[in-house]
Amino acid sequence: MKxxxxxxxxxxxxxxxxxxxxxxxKIENQxxxxxxxxxxVQGKPMIVSFWSTTCKPCIMELNAINEQLEEWLEExxxxxxAVSTDDSRSVSRARAMTRGNGWEFICLYDKNQDFKRxxxxxxxxxxxxxxxxxxxxxxxxxxxxxxxNVLFEKIKELAK
Amino acid sequence: MKRLAISLALLAxxxxxxxxxxxxxxxxxxxIESNNIxxxxxxxxxxxxxxxxxxSNSYLKVDYTLGRFSAGLQADAYLPVLQGFDMxxxxxxxxxxxxxxxxxxxxxxxxxxxxxxxxxxxxxxLFRTWEDRALGFNNSLEGVRGAYNFNGYVSxxxxxxxxxxxxxxxxxxxxxxxMSVSISEITGWDNGMLNLEGSYLNRHxxxxxxxxxxxxxxxxxxxNMFSGRINFAWQGLELRGxxxxxxxxxxxxxxxxxxxxxxxLAEAAYDYNRFAVSASFRRLEHMSTMASLIGGGTGNVIxxxxxxTRQYTYMLTNLNPYQVNAxxxxxxxxxxxYSLRNRTDRSRYWNFHANFSTFYTLEENGGGEHRLLWRDIxxxxxxxxxxxxxxxxxxxxxxxxxxxGGINDDTYVSDIFVADITYKFDKKKSLRVEAQYLLSGDxxxxxxxxxxxxxVAPSWSVYASDMYNLGNETDKxxxxxxxxxxxxxxxxxxxxxxxxxxxxxxxxxxxRFSPAYTGFNLVLTSSF
Numbered sequence: 001m002k003x004x005x006x007x008x009x010x011x012x013x014x015x016x017x018x019x020x021x022x023x024x025x026k027i028e029n030q031x032x033x034x035x036x037x038x039x040x041v042q043g044k045p046m047i048v049s050f051w052s053t054t055c056k057p058c059i060m061e062l063n064a065i066n067e068q069l070e071e072w073l074e075e076x077x078x079x080x081x082a083v084s085t086d087d088s089r090s091v092s093r094a095r096a097m098t099r100g101n102g103w104e105f106i107c108l109y110d111k112n113q114d115f116k117r118x119x120x121x122x123x124x125x126x127x128x129x130x131x132x133x134x135x136x137x138x139x140x141x142x143x144x145x146x147x148x149n150v151l152f153e154k155i156k157e158l159a160k
Numbered sequence: 161m162k163r164l165a166i167s168l169a170l171l172a173x174x175x176x177x178x179x180x181x182x183x184x185x186x187x188x189x190x191x192i193e194s195n196n197i198x199x200x201x202x203x204x205x206x207x208x209x210x211x212x213x214x215x216s217n218s219y220l221k222v223d224y225t226l227g228r229f230s231a232g233l234q235a236d237a238y239l240p241v242l243q244g245f246d247m248x249x250x251x252x253x254x255x256x257x258x259x260x261x262x263x264x265x266x267x268x269x270x271x272x273x274x275x276x277x278x279x280x281x282x283x284x285x286l287f288r289t290w291e292d293r294a295l296g297f298n299n300s301l302e303g304v305r306g307a308y309n310f311n312g313y314v315s316x317x318x319x320x321x322x323x324x325x326x327x328x329x330x331x332x333x334x335x336x337x338x339m340s341v342s343i344s345e346i347t348g349w350d351n352g353m354l355n356l357e358g359s360y361l362n363r364h365x366x367x368x369x370x371x372x373x374x375x376x377x378x379x380x381x382x383x384n385m386f387s388g389r390i391n392f393a394w395q396g397l398e399l400r401g402x403x404x405x406x407x408x409x410x411x412x413x414x415x416x417x418x419x420x421x422x423x424x425l426a427e428a429a430y431d432y433n434r435f436a437v438s439a440s441f442r443r444l445e446h447m448s449t450m451a452s453l454i455g456g457g458t459g460n461v462i463x464x465x466x467x468x469t470r471q472y473t474y475m476l477t478n479l480n481p482y483q484v485n486a487x488x489x490x491x492x493x494x495x496x497x498y499s500l501r502n503r504t505d506r507s508r509y510w511n512f513h514a515n516f517s518t519f520y521t522l523e524e525n526g527g528g529e530h531r532l533l534w535r536d537i538x539x540x541x542x543x544x545x546x547x548x549x550x551x552x553x554x555x556x557x558x559x560x561x562x563x564x565g566g567i568n569d570d571t572y573v574s575d576i577f578v579a580d581i582t583y584k585f586d587k588k589k590s591l592r593v594e595a596q597y598l599l600s601g602d603x604x605x606x607x608x609x610x611x612x613x614x615x616v617a618p619s620w621s622v623y624a625s626d627m628y629n630l631g632n633e634t635d636k637x638x639x640x641x642x643x644x645x646x647x648x649x650x651x652x653x654x655x656x657x658x659x660x661x662x663x664x665x666x667x668x669x670x671x672r673f674s675p676a677y678t679g680f681n682l683v684l685t686s687s688f
C-alpha cells in the first residue's frame with residue numbers, strides 16, 4: 001500500500017496539464033468489421049460512452065442522450081459513439097439493443113475490452129468528450145439523470 | 161481504520177492527479193480502483209465476519225504511449241483479499257502482485273506484444289484470457305503475441321505463454337494460432353460480410369505432476385484443441401457458427417474424470433428499423449479447459465463458457481442465476497426488441513423487450529428425457545411518458561433445477577414482478593423508486609424488495625434498499641443497504657453500509673458483483 005501511495009504521489013508531482021489523445025486500438029463496428037479507433041477522428045467533436053447490456057445506468061444515459069440528440073445537433077455539430085464492452089456472451093444482444101432502442105449513434109463493440117483498457121475505464125458508465133483533433137477534454141464516470149447536460153455544455157464549448 | 165485513512169489519502173492524491181501527463185513526446189495515462197470493506201459482526205449472518213475485519217482489493221494501472229510503441233503495468237494490492245474471492249484458496253494473507261506488464265508495437269497491419277496478453281479466439285469457447293475484478297481473477301498469458309493483417313484479406317495471430325493463476329502461474333504452457341479469411345474482401349463484395357475462421361490451441365502440462373493422472377483418464381501431457389467458424393452479415397441479417405473440439409481427453413473440472421470435449425455455437429440476428437431479434441443455440445460437452453490440472457477457483461480457466469441467459473440488474477431477478485453445467489448442456493436463448501417512437505417528440509417513447517432462455521442436460525433421466533436445468537421467460541416494457549417521468553415494468557418466470565442436473569428432476573419456479581419509476585424534478589434532481597416481488601411456493605418462498613434513490617446531477621447520489629424474505633418460515637431475513645456516491649469528473653467515491661446477499665448490486669449509477677457480507681464498503685475509482 002505504501003508503495004502504491006508513493007507511486008501516486010510521484011505521479012502527482014510529475015503532472016503537467018496537457019490533453020491526452022484517443023489511443024489506437026482495433027475494434028468492431030456495427031457491421032462486424034474491425035476498424036481502428038483513430039478512424040473515429042473526423043474533424044468533429046464527439047461524446048464517447050462505454051456501456052454494456054448489464055449496466056442499467058449506462059443504458060439510461062444513452063437513452064437520455066438519444067432523446068435530446070436532435071435538439072443538441074441544432075446547436076453544435078458532433079458525433080455520439082456508444083462503445084459496448086459486452087463480451088461474446090452478450091455482444092449479439094448489445095447489437096440488437098442498439099437497434100431496438102433506436103440509438104442514432106456510431107456503435108462499436110469492444111469484445112476483448114482493448115479500448116476500455118486503453119481508455120483507463122474501470123467501471124461503466126464512463127463517458128468522454130473528445131475534441132475535433134482527438135484530444136480528450138473531459139470525462140465522467142457513473143450516471144445520474146441530468147448529468148448528460150454537462151457533456152453537452154462541454155461540446156458547446158468546443159464548438160465555439 | 162488506519163487503512164481506511166490510507167485509502168482516503170489515496171483518494172486525495174488521485175483527485176490531485178486529475179490532469180493528464182505528458183512525458184517527452186509520449187503520454188502517460190493510468191487508473192486506480194480500490195474496493196475496501198470493513199466487516200461488522202452480524203448475528204444473522206453467523207460466521208460471515210473474518211478474523212481480520214478489513215479487506216481491500218486495489219488496482220493501479222499505468223500505460224505509456226509513444227506513437228506506435230506502448231508499455232504498461234498493473235499492480236494489485238490485496239490487504240487481504242475481500243471475502244468470497246477465490247484468490248484466498250491460493251494462500252490467505254496480504255498480497256502485492258504485479259499482475260500485468262507489457263511492451264507493444266503496433267502499426268496499421270502489424271502488432272507484437274511481449275508481456276501479459278489478453279486475447280480471445282472466436283467467441284472464447286476455445287481460448288480467452290481476460291481480467292474480471294468483480295470475479296477477482298486475471299488469467300492473462302505471460303508470453304508473446306504477434307498479429308498480422310494482409311490488406312484486410314487475411315488476418316493471423318499467434319500467442320505463446322503461461323497462464324496466470326491468481327497470484328501465481330499455472331505450470332502449463334499454452335500456444336495457439338488463429339486465422340480469419342475475409343471472403344467478402346477478396347471477392348470485392350461490398351454489401352455484406354463473409355468470414356471463414358479457424359484456430360488451434362495446445363496446452364502442455366506434464367501429467368506426472370497430476371496425482372492419479374492415469375486413474376483420471378489423462379493419457380497425454382499435450383491437449384490439442386481446434387475450432388472452425390463462419391461469420392456472415394448481409395443487410396440486417398447476421399449469422400454465426402462455431403465448432404470447437406478437443407483431440408485428447410482432458411480434465412474439465414478438478415473432481416471429474418478426463419473426457420474429450422466439444423461444443424457447437426450458432427447465433428442469428430436480424431434487425432429492421434427499430435425492430436431487432438437475436439437467437440443463440442449452444443451445445444457443450446466437457447468443454448471447460450483449465451489453466452492448470454491442479455487447483456480450483458473460477459479463475460483456473462483458459463476459455464470462456466458463459467451462461468447464455470439474461471443477466472438482470474434487479475435484486476430479486478438475480479437470486480438464483482443459472483450457472484453453466486460443465487459436464488454438458490444443450491439450450492439457447494432468444495431476444496426481441498421493439499421501440500415505438502413519437503415522430504415529433506423524442507422524449508416520448510415505448511421500448512418493448514422479451515427474452516426466453518432454456519437449458520437441458522445432455523444425459524437422460526430414467527424416463528429417457530433430458531433434465532430441465534433452467535428456463536426463463538421474461539418481458540419488460542419501458543415507457544418514457546414525458547421529459548420528467550419514466551416507468552419500467554418487468555415480469556420474469558424462472559424455473560431452475562436445484563440439483564443442477566444431478567439426480568433430482570424437480571424444478572423450482574419463481575414469478576418475479578418489478579416496477580421501476582424515475583421522476584426528474586428539474587435538470588439536476590431526480591428520484592428513482594423500485595418495487596419488486598418474487599412469488600414462489602418452493603425453496604425460500606416469497607420475497608419483497610424496494611429501492612429509493614435520490615440523485616443530484618452530476619455529482620451526488622443517495623440510496624437505500626431492502627430485500628425481505630417474507631415467505632421463509634424459519635429465517636425471515638432483511639437484506640438492507642444504504643449508501644452515498646460522489647463523482648467529480650474522473651473520480652468516483654461510494655460509501656455504503658448494509659447486509660449483502662451475493663449477487664449484482666446496482667445503484668448510484670454503477671453495477672458490480674458483490675459477495676455476501678455485512679459491513680461498510682468504500683469504493684474509489686479514478687483515472688488520469
